[in-house]
Amino acid sequence: MSEHDHHHDHSELSETELRVRALETVLTEKGYVDPASLDLLIELYEKKIGPRNGVHVVAKAWTDPAYHARLMTDATAAISELDYSGRQGEHMVVVENTPALHNMVVCTLCSCYPFPVLGLPPVWYKSAPYRSRAVSDPRGVLADFGVTLPETTKIRVWDSTAEVRYLVLPMRPEGTEGWSEAQLAELVTRDSMIGTGLPRQPGEAA
Amino acid sequence: MDGTHDMGGVKGFGPVKPEPNEPVFHGEWEKRAFALTVAMGRPGGWNIDMSRFARENRPPEDYLSKSYYQIWLAGLETLMIERGLVTREEIETGKLVISPKPGLKPMAPHEVVPAIRRGGPTTRDPTSPALFAIGDRVRMKDIHPATHTRLPQYVRGHVGVIELNHGCHVFPDLNSLGKGENPQWLYTVRFEGPELWGKGSDPTLSVSVDAWESYLERP
Numbered sequence: 001m002s003e004h005d006h007h008h009d010h011s012e013l014s015e016t017e018l019r020v021r022a023l024e025t026v027l028t029e030k031g032y033v034d035p036a037s038l039d040l041l042i043e044l045y046e047k048k049i050g051p052r053n054g055v056h057v058v059a060k061a062w063t064d065p066a067y068h069a070r071l072m073t074d075a076t077a078a079i080s081e082l083d084y085s086g087r088q089g090e091h092m093v094v095v096e097n098t099p100a101l102h103n104m105v106v107c108t109l110c111s112c113y114p115f116p117v118l119g120l121p122p123v124w125y126k127s128a129p130y131r132s133r134a135v136s137d138p139r140g141v142l143a144d145f146g147v148t149l150p151e152t153t154k155i156r157v158w159d160s161t162a163e164v165r166y167l168v169l170p171m172r173p174e175g176t177e178g179w180s181e182a183q184l185a186e187l188v189t190r191d192s193m194i195g196t197g198l199p200r201q202p203g204e205a206a
Numbered sequence: 207m208d209g210t211h212d213m214g215g216v217k218g219f220g221p222v223k224p225e226p227n228e229p230v231f232h233g234e235w236e237k238r239a240f241a242l243t244v245a246m247g248r249p250g251g252w253n254i255d256m257s258r259f260a261r262e263n264r265p266p267e268d269y270l271s272k273s274y275y276q277i278w279l280a281g282l283e284t285l286m287i288e289r290g291l292v293t294r295e296e297i298e299t300g301k302l303v304i305s306p307k308p309g310l311k312p313m314a315p316h317e318v319v320p321a322i323r324r325g326g327p328t329t330r331d332p333t334s335p336a337l338f339a340i341g342d343r344v345r346m347k348d349i350h351p352a353t354h355t356r357l358p359q360y361v362r363g364h365v366g367v368i369e370l371n372h373g374c375h376v377f378p379d380l381n382s383l384g385k386g387e388n389p390q391w392l393y394t395v396r397f398e399g400p401e402l403w404g405k406g407s408d409p410t411l412s413v414s415v416d417a418w419e420s421y422l423e424r425p
Contacts, residue, residue, distance in 0.1 A: 016276060017235040022300030023283075024238055026292055030306035032249045033313070038241035040318040045240070046230050049322075086325035091372065108214035108358055110258055111274065120240070122228050126274040128219040135360065135413045136215045136403055144222040154410045159214065161356045162392055162416035163254075163328040164372055191224075 050119035051190035053084045054167060057117055058193060059185040061094075062172045072096065075167065079117060089116035089165050095158060096169040097195075102153050103168045104141075104195030106134035107160040114165035118190060125194065135159055145196045168195040175202045208350055210269040211262035214360040215403070239275045243282045249310035252285050254326060255382035259354035260284040328376040330389035337391070337419055342368045344395060345425040346417065354382035357421045361413075364401050365425045369414060370394035377418055391419040 027033045057079055061068040071078040075092040079085065092114060095103040107113065108131050113121040124130050133141050138155045142148065149155070158166045170192040176184060179202075187204075191197025213219075231237045247257075261281035262269070272280060286292045291310075296303050313321060338344060348363040349355075356378050374389040381387055399411030 016279070017233070019297065020235040020238050020242070020279065023279075023292075023297055024242060025300045026296045026302060027242065027246065029302055030292070031312060032291065032306065032310060033242060033245045034315060036315045037245055037313045037318050038238065040315055041241040041244055041322075042231075042237045044318065044322060046237075050230070086323040087321075088325065090325045090327040091329065091375075093370070108360070109212055109356060110261065120230055122225065123232070123274070124222050124224050127222065128213055128216075128270065129222045131213040132216040132219050133222070137408070138411060139408060141222055145224060152410065154412070155408070156396075157411070157413045158394075159358065159413060159415045161358060162372070162378075162418070163375060164392070164394075164416050196222075196224075 045115075045120050049084075049115060051117075051193065053082070053119075054114075054117035054190070054193045055185050055188040056082055057084070057094075057167070058169060058188045059181045061169055062184050063179075063181045071169070079167075084116040086116055088112070089114045091164045092117075092167060093164055094167050094169050095156070097171045099171070100152075100154060102149055102155050102195065103166075104134060104138050104155065104157045105160060105166045105168060106131060106157060108132070108135055109159075109161055112160040112163075112165065114167050117167055118193060122190075141196065145191065147196070147198060168193050170199045173199050173201050207263060207352055207354065208359055209262050209264075210266040212359050214358045236275045239279045239282075243278050245313045246282060246286065248313045248321075250285055250289065250291065252289075253381055255354060255376075255378040256285065256384070257281055258378070259382040260288075262354070329372075330374050330376060330387060332374045332391070333389070336371060338368050338371075338393060338422060340368050340371060343425050344368060344393075344422040346395070346415075347421055347423055349421075351379060353379070355379050357417065358415060360402060361395075361397060361415055361417075364397055366395040366397040366401070366414070368393045369396045372416065375418070377420070379418075379420075393417055393419070393422070395422070 028035055061071050067078065071094050075094040079092055097103055111121050111126040113125060135157050138157050160166060173187055187200040189197050189199060192199045261277050283297055287294060291307055293303050343365055345365045346357065346361045346363060370393065372392040375392040376387040377390045394414050395417050396412050396414040399407035399409060402413060
């Protein structure tokens with residue numbers, strides 16, 4: 001990026017920043033918002049509601065067959081057992097990858113994403129390239145993430161067009177027999193729960 | 207509406223660019239824009255479908271030139287101005303011009319966690335039996351509502367199979383207009399790649415959308 005472009009971006013950002021500040025001032029003075037609540041909302045999504053929650057769900061499903069069964073039958077209830085629930089995860093469905101089937105999740109119309117288990121969506125998930133291509137060229141999208149699947153693997157894309165939110169249950173990596181839930185959790189990545197990545201392999205650095 | 211937000215299958219946007227170690231927010235203003243939007247839902251009184259319509263209902267060049275949280279911000283401004291909660295001048299100057307609407311309560315700090323944990327479930331009791339069963343073949347109607355819909359253009363007119371029944375959910379097309387919840391059966395409908403993208407499609411591909419009953423017809 002050239003110096004000029006950088007400067008241009010920076011000043012545009014400042015314009016938005018000033019607008020948000022003005023808006024917060026007005027809304028606070030009118031008594032519509034309490035800034036302390038805004039701070040709490042931000043803290044919640046920066047510290048508590050993130051992909052670690054989904055990692056917990058996946059690692060538990062990999063180690064506890066009864067939990068896996070509950071997760072596949074009623075994902076909302078099974079996820080709420082681990083104390084994750086609410087906004088943008090009110091109606092959860094878990095879709096499981098197998099050697100024959102790979103699942104990928106998108107929202108082509110906006111950027112619907114399962115907040116309670118994955119937190120707020122990354123920029124690429126909300127971007128036009130992902131939203132446009134995930135449904136027509138998922139293998140091309142996977143290539144952008146450095147992932148290649150066997151040609152015979154079926155690919156299933158779930159477009160989140162309603163209030164149902166999807167979480168991908170990736171395949172437990174081979175060579176992890178006898179691993180604890182905590183050890184397995186180290187292998188689960190955010191992208192593997194969206195379907196744009198695969199879990200880490202044993203020995204692969206986090 | 208057949209708007210720029212409806213991106214499924216559109217060509218030319220280029221590669222997906224993941225950002226390594228991406229932070230939750232990029233800069234302070236994104237945090238405040240996010241929190242303001244969530245917190246204003248209470249006094250504002252709009253629903254999620256109204257919010258989505260306010261975000262997507264804008265010219266292509268505007269939609270495509272804004273970042274995600276800039277779109278959120280623009281949507282929030284629209285919703286507040288429509289209801290007379292603020293004026294454009296107030297947003298631009300940061301100075302009060304009109305008095306606050308009486309009787310509107312902010313989200314209090316102790317209400318934040320319970321509100322997020324509760325969320326806004328959209329399931330409702332059925333008022334009629336489901337018209338379609340799992341395994342039924344259905345065609346997505348070729349309709350072009352001028353206002354909010356959750357029926358993407360790339361599936362319209364195409365035939366798929368009902369795979370899941372999610373019960374009855376609030377119907378966004380009417381809820382976004384303030385015309386009530388009008389719950390309808392919601393199904394996951396699966397399409398094979400070639401049905402959507404023609405003979406050149408990846409033969410291993412299938413795609414599903416979640417579709418309200420009134421989006422569907424018998425093929």
